[in-house]
Amino acid sequence: MLSFQAQVLLHHWGVRFGQLSSWCDGGVAIVIAGNILRMRIMHLESGRHRYGGAEQVRYLIQGLAAVGIENLLVCPPKSEIAAATRATEVVELPMAGDLDVFLPRRLRTVLERHAPTILHVHSRRGADTVGGWSARAVGVPAVLTRRVDNRELAAWARLKYRPYQAVVVISSAIEKELLGHVGLESSRVFTVPSAIDSQRFRPAPARERLIETFCLPARAIVIGVVAQLIPRKGHALFFECLPEILSRYPDVHLLCFGRGPLKKSLLRRLAHLNLATRVKLVGFRADLPDLLPGLDLVVHPAEREGLGVAVLEAMSSGVPVVSSTAGGLIDLIEDGLHGLTFEPDDRQGLSAAVARMLSDPELRARFGGAGRMRAEAEFSVERMSQRYLEIYDWVLRAAS
Numbered sequence: 001m002l003s004f005q006a007q008v009l010l011h012h013w014g015v016r017f018g019q020l021s022s023w024c025d026g027g028v029a030i031v032i033a034g035n036i037l038r039m040r041i042m043h044l045e046s047g048r049h050r051y052g053g054a055e056q057v058r059y060l061i062q063g064l065a066a067v068g069i070e071n072l073l074v075c076p077p078k079s080e081i082a083a084a085t086r087a088t089e090v091v092e093l094p095m096a097g098d099l100d101v102f103l104p105r106r107l108r109t110v111l112e113r114h115a116p117t118i119l120h121v122h123s124r125r126g127a128d129t130v131g132g133w134s135a136r137a138v139g140v141p142a143v144l145t146r147r148v149d150n151r152e153l154a155a156w157a158r159l160k161y162r163p164y165q166a167v168v169v170i171s172s173a174i175e176k177e178l179l180g181h182v183g184l185e186s187s188r189v190f191t192v193p194s195a196i197d198s199q200r201f202r203p204a205p206a207r208e209r210l211i212e213t214f215c216l217p218a219r220a221i222v223i224g225v226v227a228q229l230i231p232r233k234g235h236a237l238f239f240e241c242l243p244e245i246l247s248r249y250p251d252v253h254l255l256c257f258g259r260g261p262l263k264k265s266l267l268r269r270l271a272h273l274n275l276a277t278r279v280k281l282v283g284f285r286a287d288l289p290d291l292l293p294g295l296d297l298v299v300h301p302a303e304r305e306g307l308g309v310a311v312l313e314a315m316s317s318g319v320p321v322v323s324s325t326a327g328g329l330i331d332l333i334e335d336g337l338h339g340l341t342f343e344p345d346d347r348q349g350l351s352a353a354v355a356r357m358l359s360d361p362e363l364r365a366r367f368g369g370a371g372r373m374r375a376e377a378e379f380s381v382e383r384m385s386q387r388y389l390e391i392y393d394w395v396l397r398a399a400s
Contacts, residue, residue: 039392042072042116042140043087044107046095046127049284050080051228052194052309053147056170057122059195062086063385072114074107089114098126107134118143118392121164132163141165141399143391145192147306149173149327157182165395168388170194171307171328190391193331195384196312198376200289203318203368210294214280220253221358224295224319226288226310227302229260229281234301234324234344236266241351242275249358254279255295257288292317297357297364302326303344312379315339315371320364322353338371 043061047054058081061071065086073087082090091110095103103126111119111134119142121131128144135142144161145168152160161167161184168190169175175191178184211218227233235256246252256266256279263281270276285291292298298314300323307328314321315332321339323329324346335341340357342349357364 039118040070040072040114040116041392042074042111042114042119044074044119044121044123044127044131045079045081046076046097046123046125047081048076048079050084052306053123054079054081055309056145056147056194057081058085059197059381060385060388063195063381064388066382067385067389069389072116074110095126098129100126103127104130104134104137107131108138111135111138111140116140118395120145120388122147124148129160132161136163141395143168143395145170146174146178147194149177149304149306151177151181154182158184161188164188165398166190166391168192168391171331173327173330174306190387192384192387192391193328193379194307194309194312195381196309196316196375196379197381198316198372201292201313201316201375202289203372204290204293206291206294208294210291213291214255214282216253217251219251221249221251221296222294223252223254223297223299223354224257224292224314225254225299225301226257226292226313227300228258229256229262229266231262232302232304233258234303235262236269237303237345237347238299238301238350239266239269239273239275239279241347241354242278243273244351245354245358246278248355252278252358256281257283257285259284288313289317292319295319297322297354299350299354300324300329301350302329305329308332312375316375316379318368318372320357320367321371322350322357324350332374333371338374339367 043057045054045057064071071087072089073085074091074093075082076095077092093106093110107130119131119135119140121127121144132142142164143166144164147170167184167188169178170193175189178189179186216222225235270279292313298319298321300308300311302324303326305327311321311323311332321333323333323339323341324344325341326344333339333341340353342353
């Protein structure tokens with residue numbers, strides 16, 4: 001039986017089974033009467049670091065490449081994703097954000113040179129504003145993935161999204177924002193949650209390595225926060241809770257994974273709260289998958305969140321999670337089933353949820369197992385890639 005991807009492309013190109021002279025199942029290169037038809041997706045990612053969004057682009061390229069899709073990655077020079085991607089080709093393109101008036105011309109040149117089947121825009125910083133219009137100018141269908149739940153001026157957003165045949169959101173919260181506030185047509189809006197590599201992020205013996213790497217006491221109860229050091233991630237709120245938590249659980253230590261502009265101010269806040277010996281800002285760690293399973297708990301106190309890849313990473317690693325209900329986080333964790341939740345900015349609710357987790361090792365083990373099962377079943381790279389293939393097919397059929 002032909003794979004799903006084969007059926008999608010056969011349907012798009014109107015190929016009848018009798019016309020098929022050869023097929024490599026699991027791929028999408030179709031040889032018909034000596035001609036090879038190939039889907040070429042150009043991915044536009046303006047982020048330079050392998051944070052959540054850029055990592056999702058890498059996952060998607062990995063999943064599409066696994067079934068034979070040709071992928072071209074367009075990214076800024078010296079981007080971290082360029083060295084880690086499985087894209088067929090990487091095109092480095094200067095991108096200076098929303099005020100880069102020359103980006104449209106540069107992008108049109110790249111589109112004309114490489115002639116992709118679809119342009120898939122993955123990020124903001126000017127890419128989402130000019131990507132769709134540049135693609136339209138050269139006759140290439142365009143897809144945009146929106147990963148943030150912040151509010152935009154509705155009239156401006158409608159203009160920005162107009163040239164995109166499909167706008168993909170990663171959570172129900174972002175979908176609600178685009179359909180309700182912005183007023184986009186529901187026929188153009190698709191929901192595809194972010195994915196997690198469950199083989200890379202998996203339960204594993206990591207406790208000893210974690211303790212040794214960060215010079216922690218052997219009996220430490222280790223909590224992790226995995227997030228950029230930016231205001232909306234809620235580090236300050238959790239820091240305010242720590243003195244009370246430490247009074248009840250004196251063995252608690254906190255590791256904050258991530259980097260960002262708030263580092264200095266957060267260090268000052270920790271010093272003011274006399275927490276400098278209990279909290280370490282350990283920066284971005286490429287070996288996070290090898291350390292994460294050693295944590296006793298992950299806390300995600302975000303004020304706003306598109307979906308929450310860090311929470312997915314913890315769930316996939318079998319680590320119990322306490323999370324706010326901001327944005328798309330409600331799509332990941334059902335309170336009392338996959339973890340514990342609290343309302344954004346609710347300091348008392350956050351403290352209570354953490355205390356309940358720390359007091360009950362069996363509860364932590366149950367939530368860790370339930371989170372792992374959900375991450376594997378509902379947020380796999382294969383599932384995300386298949387959904388995007390369906391959307392690409394829909395876009396190409398609508399454009400034909």
